Amino acid sequence: MNDFEQLNDITAPLLYWYQGAARDLPWRRDPTPYHVWISEIMLQQTRVEAVRGYYARFLAAFPTVAALSEADDDQLNKVWQGLGYYSRARNLKRAAVMLMRDFGGELPADHAALLTLPGVGAYTAGAIGSIAFGLPTPAVDGNVLRVVTRLCANGMDITKQATKDRVTAALAAMYPQTPDEAAMMTQALMELGAVVCVPGGAPHCTECPLASTCLAHAEGRETEFPKKPPRRARTVENRTIFMLRHEGRYAIRRRPEMGLLSGLWEFPGVDEEIGADGVSDILARWGITALSVAPIAPAKHIFTHIEWHMTGYLCETQGTSDAFLWETPKEILERYSVPSAFRAYLRLLDADTADGIASV
Template identity: 40%
Template sequence: MEKWSTATIREFRQTLLAWYDREGRDLPWRHDQDPYHVWVSEIMLQQTQVQTVIPYYLNFMAMFPTVADLAQAPEEQLLKAWQGLGYYSRARNLQRAARQLVDDYRGKWPQTAAELLDLTGIGPYTAGAIASIAFGEVVPAVDGNAFRVFSRLLLIDADIAKPQTRKLFEQVIQPIVDPQRPGAFNQAIMDLGSSYMTAKNSDPAHSPVRAFDASYRENCVADFPVKTKAPRPRPVPYYGLIVTSPAGYLMVQRDATQMLTGYWTFPLIQQADLQDATDQQPATLQTDIAHLEQRFMTDYQLPITLTPLSGQPVSHTYTHQRWQVKLLVAELSSAADLTFYPGKWVAASTIKTLPLPKVQEKLMTRYQNQGHPAAFKQN
């Protein structure tokens, strides 16, 4: 690992910030240093591209212009505003932290990274970003961009997949952060990591800090950062039930024990949940359908006859799981009583008013493509 002299650090800061002042991205959350704006944008940007986030951010701020508005928002409204961004626990943690700020801090923000860590859903990176941008604390904001930029600049070969590596980077970057403009410094690193020093197709030859880039000098840019591969998401087979009646479609709201808590979907049943320890024969589509029909009759008093929808299962990938949803269709002649079933009938025209996860949108699209082109158009 390279070590910079005080003079080199000073020159690097000047070069980086001069470039940022000329070419830094004009993003809506950079128009001020409001900690609420910084916080919401940084949470949205986790695992999500900037261009995707911008319209969500603008809509979110229109709906919840203050921390107090967010704290008081009905959960269904919050989830609807977040719909499509994924990683839905982020939205709930935002609201939990907003309530902490209102209830425990009387609406006043903690102003240091260490104090910000006490808020739900705020980790070291987000705390560093808020503290430096909104409150001028001289602290690094170490995210994927910072890992990539500084591992290349300084030839840091520590595995960034290991939790302890973050502490190493924080220690290395801390004395480099510009003490006069720490927020601008951290945002400049973000912009550098998303332009000249990207993960793929980087352009170190034209980077404004190429004179400080040891990996470019040593012709080993592609070797950094060092990161062991994460295991592939494991496949999880599901059945998705599209049950219709004159009252609409059968919909369920995911509960607190499930992924996608609070969002509405067609009934989703893991294939593994249908396996009976007493079964001697391997499960087949036909035996699974028989089990489902029996379960709905026995547990919920809902007589349904399921028919497989043609085509491959609908696939949707989460961090550790890849859902593969086989669609089964049932049509009831009357709106069956749902006293014993934890769901409700929803008219096709109002389904899209509910908070829906991306996988549900995929299921609806597949269903529409199988001969129901106007099924879910919102009035």
Template identity: 50%
Template sequence: MKELEELPIPLLSWYKDNARTLPWRSDPTPYHVWVSEIMLQQTRVAAVLGYYARFLEALPTVKALAECPEEQLMKLWQGLGYYSRARNLQKAARQVMEEFGGTFPGSYEEIRALPGVGDYTAGAIASIAFGLPVPAVDGNVLRVVSRLTADRREVTRPQTKAVFTQALREIMPTRAPGDFNQALMELGATVCLPNGAPLCEKCPAAGFCAARREGTEQQLPVKAPKRARRVEERVVYIILLDGKVALRRRGEKGLLAGLWEYPSEPAPWPCPVAGKASFAAQGKHIFTHIEWRMSAYTVAAESDELPVGWVWADRAALQGTYALPSAFAPFSHIVEEHIR
């Protein structure tokens, strides 16, 4: 991978002039970098910015995160998706409090051992917050290295990631490992783009990129075919009474575990509450491996009796207390019309 040997100097120079101004870059404390990296997993930067600011305002320290009530934590995360990330953040915060006295651990191995932290996230925190020369290899980095070296190995294979990681470790500048990792990620996010033509004319590696030289940049990286999503037809009941809507908490395991929802189940599902039901709308939500196609019905409840564990929520409770996943956003306008 001789092309990689030429990369550090032009890449760092490009990054100095082109890096986006992001809050976690301006103040790269371990806590800030950690929170940002967890939020950025499978989520665009633009979507994270507002959540990051609100999260740190509410939970400015590891201690505050460790002690945060679950309902508040889920509400802060509402809409970001992949809610297990938030739960793992809190588990890790409690581990930092118990094992490290509230001080974020400073070695790669200790960081990697925290709940919800994989190789990439540990490398990002170790290099950015602590200056350790550890690669941080995510999808953007895999794409950049694959194109730069015209490597046709399948990038989703662990063996390929291991080879790329070792190659980057050998050329990583020890005086600026955090900037180097962030520059690689930035290059992949803003120039060496996925799903279309990369912006080669803006790339600091254009002069020595093997894929560009061969004309294969749009054929790389090589990936395994995506698994087809399973489609699930679901019924959603928007149960209403006196300006309130009924909510129930999902189970502790599985998709959207532990979150509140308008009661829903795979179709067919008769409404478990007595009342007049009327078709209201259809909606769709796509998860990684499953697609929900939902038919929503409004139900005018005959009484305030609900199954055990369900609650009635007014407008204030929906806005401030109960975290509903974005899967049910297609029906939020219907609820808004009926609650007080």
């Protein structure tokens, strides 16, 4: 028996359901190749509701491939600020430059050519190809893997590339060949995974157009799929963050060009937990003397594999140091891309623009 036999019966009920159930999302209203590309990159690792506002803001700043190819890096990071995974923004610009140079400023209607663009993997190429160009190219992400493995009660480990390849091949073999239906199929599978065959608990099988076909549902084993190995524990990194203030201006610096949050701006910090009695030694390394030191409430930020546990201090300083830029809170908030890992400190800056930080 074919492991994915259930897929043979899903097209008609799924497309019919999608036409009545599709959410009204901004990128579905005018699915040009550029719009589909930007939205698909934004939707990687990020929830639909969070993407809505960013999508409009991004298109207002960079309405075309040409505009994106000429984007100022700091402006690009600023527009992306809060979405996280900033390498996505850098790859968008690199790809836009490549599109201008090699493809006449247009996204190519060709799966293999799409795959040559920075930041575009099999999933994104499949999504752009089918949604924007009507190619019969499936887009297999976590949502689709969940739907397919439940439909087929398939116990393959979905974190393995071999599983993605097999699911992609099985879908490609049954994908509708007309452009409109291919475009709809990709979106319908994504939509079903996002709103009906949901992760993290029981799916909404009573609302599912595929319930009569679904093996996991027939066997009452919906929550046994998809299979994946236990999550690796995150590494905890202790950090100390210094909000150094001199005459109303705060010190910021650019992070290294390689590694986590590369090229973005941050408040100075060290990769260890420093007690209040150790602050002056750290500041001395930067040639700075503190007039006052006040602790800031501890903060935590969770990345995919790392957790930052942050201790913080607000220090009024006697002078400045050339090691940093010293800017007003308003300038930092408006012009510099400080990632949301520093959200707790940005909130204090925000308070400072209004009425000064009376206490922390």
